Amino acid sequence: MIQKTPVIRKCVSCRITFDRNNLLKITKDHKLGIMLNQGMGRSAYICKSKKCSSDSKLKKKLQKALKSALNHDFFDIFEREIANYK
Secondary structure (H helix, E strand, C coil): CCCCCCCEEEECCCCCEEEHHHEEEEEEECCCEEEECCCCCEEEEEECCHHHHCCCCHHHHHHHHHCCCCCHHHHHHHHHHHHHHC
């Protein structure tokens, strides 16, 4: 039987590699905009640690990774989503 290797992605904030299932996915879709944990398109991943979610430079790092400007409403939704994982 063939074993599947885990899909490894890097956290945008701390730059540590994790299995994709342990990260929060932020995707920029050209039609639907910014989405959490769904969609296809340019994506950035953030680990679910308190240190990374409260990083002071997180907004700039996400904008650079997604090549798009992020509005304040997104960060309100992002904070609620991170609170659900803890």
